[in-house]
Amino acid sequence: MPDFRIESTRGQLVESVHRVSAAVVDAGGRLVASAGDPDLVTYWRSCAKPFQAYPMVADGAADRFGLGSEELALACSSHSSEPAHLAVAQRMLDRIGCTEDDLACGPHAPLAPAVAEQVARNGTVLTPRWSNCSGKHAGMLALARHHGWPTAGYERAGHPVQVRILAEVARWSGAAGDAVALAVDGCTAACFGLPLRAMALAYARFATDDDASLGRLRGAMGAHPELVAGSGRFDTEVIRASDGRILTKIGAEGVHCACILPSGLGLAIKAEDGDLRSAPAAMAAALQAMLRAVPVPGLDAVAPVLERFARSPIRNTRSEPTGEFRAAGALRFPA
Amino acid sequence: MPDFRIESTRGQLVESVHRVSAAVVDAGGRLVASAGDPDLVTYWRSCAKPFQAYPMVADGAADRFGLGSEELALACSSHSSEPAHLAVAQRMLDRIGCTEDDLACGPHAPLAPAVAEQVARNGTVLTPRWSNCSGKHAGMLALARHHGWPTAGYERAGHPVQVRILAEVARWSGAAGDAVALAVDGCTAACFGLPLRAMALAYARFATDDDASLGRLRGAMGAHPELVAGSGRFDTEVIRASDGRILTKIGAEGVHCACILPSGLGLAIKAEDGDLRSAPAAMAAALQAMLRAVPVPGLDAVAPVLERFARSPIRNTRSEPTGEFRAAGALRFPA
Numbered sequence: 001m002p003d004f005r006i007e008s009t010r011g012q013l014v015e016s017v018h019r020v021s022a023a024v025v026d027a028g029g030r031l032v033a034s035a036g037d038p039d040l041v042t043y044w045r046s047c048a049k050p051f052q053a054y055p056m057v058a059d060g061a062a063d064r065f066g067l068g069s070e071e072l073a074l075a076c077s078s079h080s081s082e083p084a085h086l087a088v089a090q091r092m093l094d095r096i097g098c099t100e101d102d103l104a105c106g107p108h109a110p111l112a113p114a115v116a117e118q119v120a121r122n123g124t125v126l127t128p129r130w131s132n133c134s135g136k137h138a139g140m141l142a143l144a145r146h147h148g149w150p151t152a153g154y155e156r157a158g159h160p161v162q163v164r165i166l167a168e169v170a171r172w173s174g175a176a177g178d179a180v181a182l183a184v185d186g187c188t189a190a191c192f193g194l195p196l197r198a199m200a201l202a203y204a205r206f207a208t209d210d211d212a213s214l215g216r217l218r219g220a221m222g223a224h225p226e227l228v229a230g231s232g233r234f235d236t237e238v239i240r241a242s243d244g245r246i247l248t249k250i251g252a253e254g255v256h257c258a259c260i261l262p263s264g265l266g267l268a269i270k271a272e273d274g275d276l277r278s279a280p281a282a283m284a285a286a287l288q289a290m291l292r293a294v295p296v297p298g299l300d301a302v303a304p305v306l307e308r309f310a311r312s313p314i315r316n317t318r319s320e321p322t323g324e325f326r327a328a329g330a331l332r333f334p335a
Numbered sequence: 336m337p338d339f340r341i342e343s344t345r346g347q348l349v350e351s352v353h354r355v356s357a358a359v360v361d362a363g364g365r366l367v368a369s370a371g372d373p374d375l376v377t378y379w380r381s382c383a384k385p386f387q388a389y390p391m392v393a394d395g396a397a398d399r400f401g402l403g404s405e406e407l408a409l410a411c412s413s414h415s416s417e418p419a420h421l422a423v424a425q426r427m428l429d430r431i432g433c434t435e436d437d438l439a440c441g442p443h444a445p446l447a448p449a450v451a452e453q454v455a456r457n458g459t460v461l462t463p464r465w466s467n468c469s470g471k472h473a474g475m476l477a478l479a480r481h482h483g484w485p486t487a488g489y490e491r492a493g494h495p496v497q498v499r500i501l502a503e504v505a506r507w508s509g510a511a512g513d514a515v516a517l518a519v520d521g522c523t524a525a526c527f528g529l530p531l532r533a534m535a536l537a538y539a540r541f542a543t544d545d546d547a548s549l550g551r552l553r554g555a556m557g558a559h560p561e562l563v564a565g566s567g568r569f570d571t572e573v574i575r576a577s578d579g580r581i582l583t584k585i586g587a588e589g590v591h592c593a594c595i596l597p598s599g600l601g602l603a604i605k606a607e608d609g610d611l612r613s614a615p616a617a618m619a620a621a622l623q624a625m626l627r628a629v630p631v632p633g634l635d636a637v638a639p640v641l642e643r644f645a646r647s648p649i650r651n652t653r654s655e656p657t658g659e660f661r662a663a664g665a666l667r668f669p670a
Contacts, residue, residue, distance in 0.1 A: 008588070008609065011518025013528050015378055016588050016609030019354075043350055106652025120455035131652060183346025184657045193348050253343070253351050273608040274343065274351030317441025317466060322519045 004035035004285070004331055006271065006278040008314055009323040018254075018278035021270045022286055022331060025200035027208040029174060032265060033290065033331040039195045042270050043183060044169070045251030046078045047199060048192055049136050050206060050217050051172050055164045056139045058213040061146035065095045067139075072220035073227040074135030078250055080112035080230025081119075081130045088227060089129045092138035096145045103128035104155040105137045105187040112230050133187035135227075140165075140189065157182045157190040166192070172205050172214075173198040186252055196268040199257055204266030206247070207259035218261075221247050234280035234309055238287070241301040248283060252276070256283040263294040277325070284309035285327030293333065339370035339620070339666055341606065341613040343649055344658035353589075353613035357604045357621055357666060360535035362543040364509065367600060368625065368666040374530045377605050378518060379504070380586030381413045382534060383527055384471050385541060385552050386507050390499045391474045393548035396481035400430045402474075407555035408562040409470030413585055415447035415565025416454075416465045423562060424464045427473035431480045438463035439490040440472045440522040447565045468522035470562075475500075475524065492517045492525040501527070507540050507549075508533040521587055531603040534592055538601030541582070542594035553596075556582050569615035569644055573622070576636040583618060587611070591618040598629040612660070619644035620662030628668065 006018040021036030031038060053075035056062050062072060071092050079085035093099060107126035110116045119126065128134060140161050144154045154161045169192050170177035181193025206218060221228050222244020229235035235248045238258075248258040254271030256279040267286055271278040284306040291299065291306075313321040341353040356371030366373060388410035391397050397407060406427050414420035428434060442461035445451045454461065463469060475496050479489045482499075489496045504527050505512035516528025541553060556563050557579020564570035570583045573593075583593040589606030591614040602621055606613040619641040626634065626641075648656040 010378055010526070010588075011516060011528070013376065013378065013516055013518065016607065018608050041348065043345055043348065104653070106654070108652045117455060120452060121458055123456055181346060181348055183348065184651060184655065186651045186657070188651050188653050188655065191345070193346070253345075272351065273353050273610060273613075275608060275610070278608075316519060316521045316523055317443050318439070318523050319441070320519065320523065322521070 004282070004327070004329040006275070006281050006325070007328045008325045010314070011323065015323065018275045019272040020278070020282045021196055021272065022282070023196040023200040023268050024286070024290060024331065025197060025204050025266050027204040027264050027266075029201050031197060031334060033293070033333050035329070035331050036272070038197045040270055041181065041193055041195050042255060043181075043185075043253065044192045044194060044199055045185060045253060045255050046133065047249045047251040047255050047257035047268070048169060049076045049078070049249060050221070051168050051202060052136055052165050053139050053217055054168045054213055056143045057216055059143065059146060059164070061142040064146055065142055067092060067095060067142060069220045069223050070227060071135070072217055073224035075139035076217060076221050076249065077135050077228045078111065078132040079135065079227065080233065081110035081115050081132065082112065082230050085135070085227065085230065086129055089134040089138055092135065092142065096138070096142045098138070098141050098145070098151065100128050102141055102151050103131070103134060103137045104189065105131035105133050107131055112233065115230075131187055133189070137187065137189065155189040162190045166190070169194075172202040174201050196270055199268035200266040202266065203257045203259040203268065204264060207261045207266060208264040218247065219244070234283070237305045238302060241305045242299055245296070245299065246287065246302060250279060254279045256280060258283055258287060260287070260290060260296065262296045263290070265290055265294065280309050281325065281327055286331060289331045339617070339662070339664040341610070341616050341660070342663045343660045345649070346658065350658065353610045354607040355604060355613070355617045356531055356607065357602065357617070358531040358535040359600055359602050359621070359625060359666065360532060360539050362539040362599050362601075364536050366532060366669060368628070368668050370664070370666050371607070373532045375605055376516065376528055376530050377590060378516075378588065379527045379529060379534055380520060380588060380590050381468065382584045382586040382590050382592035382603070383504060384411045384413070384584060385556070386503050386537060387471055387500050388474050388552055389503045389548055391478045392551055394478065394481060394499070396477040399481055400477055402427060402430060402477060404555045404558050405562060406470070407552055408559035410474035411552060411556050411584065412470050412563045413446065413467040414470065414562065415568065416445035416450050416467065417447065417565050420470075420562065420565065421464055424469040424473055427470065427477065431473070431477045433473070433476050433480070433486065435463050437476055437486050438466070438469060438472045439524065440466035440468050442466055447568065450565070466522055468524070472522065472524065490524040497525045501525070504529075507537040509536050531605055534603035535601040538592045538594040538603065539599060540601070542596045542601060543599040553582065554579070569618070572640045573637060576640045577634055580631070580634065581622065581637060585614060589614045591615060593618055593622060595622070595625060595631065597631045598625070600625055600629065615644050616660065616662055621666060624666045
């Protein structure tokens with residue numbers, strides 16, 4: 001079977017190929033399945049968000065400031081800048097006594113095309129709250145406030161907020177802290193380079209560990225799929241269709257992580273070229289493969305969602321189908 | 336030297352990689368340099384436009400309808416839907432006695448972000464003239480009118496317009512007509528699948544052949560760089576900076592072709608994943624390599640343009656540089 005990949009076809013030819021690496025790991029760190037190079041080191045980007053939110057919960061900041069399930073979900077989110085997302089972000093800022101001026105994240109065109117169009121049409125001035133990462137940043141501010149650390153520079157590697165987060169990234173991924181590559185994310189916060197296998201391990205632990213703070217984040221993402229991404233987006237649709245039993249989280253540059261709670265598996269995907277559309281397609285196909293290999297009863301509503309993302313028509317400017325965008329090849333299962 | 340590719344970096348890591356295949360060929364069909372698989376078969380997409388426009392000139396349609404240098408340039412163009420582009424497209428339709436209703440191409444968001452933003456802000460209704468391919472389509476209509484062929488269905492494989500064009504695609508590329516894969520392009524017109532090496536040969540001939548009709552198209556692209564693409568875009572900048580001595584033409588899905596007139600070389604590039612930003616970066620680096628291997632005096636103004644596209648900073652949402660988007664590796668030169 002050829003390597004796992006995403007193809008776009010036109011007529012009889014495969015026109016473009018997106019190569020994919022993947023690691024599927026159980027909570028003991030065993031590699032259950034893989035594709036390409038499961039030890040590929042790349043940045044975790046927004047897939048790290050549950051672990052970046054963890055200290056806010058574990059250290060007591062969430063309880064102290066009255067940040068509940070919705071706020072926790074938004075802290076783990078790459079949201080679409082829909083009204084509900086902006087409202088929860090504002091509520092987080094209000095509760096911790098901060099304003100948008102304290103957010104280090106710069107604004108950008110909303111991730112959801114429909115919202116982006118509306119914003120352009122209305123000439124809306126985009127402020128930091130509109131950043132898809134505003135929940136993560138508000139959570140970091142909450143952590144700084146809670147510990148009495150300066151809020152200025154909270155996003156930079158070396159600030160106590162980031163030192164605390166790095167410790168949790170290292171702990172849950174199993175990567176030694178000094179082996180984690182540090183860089184600056186699109187939203188200005190520190191981001192973390194580590195092997196796909198380590199990312200997958202963190203997600204397997206996210207699925208299975210009985211740590212109370214991790215459980216609250218897991219529950220928050222499961223309870224509020226619409227806050228984790230946005231209308232029509234992969235993460236929202238899969239979490240909703242699975243009733244929170246599959247949690248998925250996209251990152252920039254083709255990184256995507258997920259966990260299947262009932263089977264205790266963590267998945268990490270990287271589209272080599274960083275293609276944002278290939279990552280959910282590859283994750284859909286990887287989840288299909290894992291649900292075939294380790295069946296989980298009661299996930300019937302997920303199947304059509306995965307199929308829709310794993311294989312979709314390509315249409316021209318007259319909406320005629322000209323080809324397919326589809327997952328191809330297969331995960332490798334070690335003997 | 337590792338394979339020719341486009342990388343995006345973040346901090347100390349290469350975060351994403353776009354693999355590139357390339358063929359550099361002289362007018363005799365000799366492979367001068369290559370990368371990846373120079374025999375890769377993919378669609379020529381909009382890089383075919385000069386050859387799709389050729390019958391309109393050679394058969395006398397351009398002269399009959401008074402289509403001059405600007406109209407010829409627009410027929411070879413993937414334009415940005417700027418006012419000048421729309422005006423020339425309208426003039427072509429007027430001169431051949433057609434209207435926008437005759438254009439088969441569907442509208443789409445303008446290729447230039449600034450134009451797309453303006454259109455969204457103004458709530459402009461996009462019509463077929465706004466398609467980046469409207470010049471090509473108007474040229475096909477001119478050919479149909481000239482020969483007395485029905486205009487309806489002019490875009491479909493099998494229509495006399497497309498049969499005529501396929502013959503020229505086969506002739507200039509050296510690919511046998513029945514070896515050319517046919518499919519439907521994004522703009523609804525027939526598109527052509529052939530090896531990169533054949534695309535490069537067609538461009539080498541475009542640079543060197545003394546065929547009068549080909550020479551008029553070459554001259555038109557060289558004289559009107561702003562009509563071939565649009566403000567700030569690679570093709571426009573390179574053609575302008577070289578005074579028409581380098582002609583470059585982007586296609587969809589990571590295909591890019593070019594020719595260096597003084598050295599008689601044709602280049603064809605494909606970014607494996609279809610990345611639209613990688614194609615000009617790879618073309619810039621390939622042109623740099625070819626100008627080093629076969630120096631051409633008097634092209635000093637081109638160097639900074641190529642350097643700007645071959646290597647550019649990646650910035651986050653606060654405009655801080657976080658890495659580089661850059662060509663890496665090198666073309667292979669056969670001994």
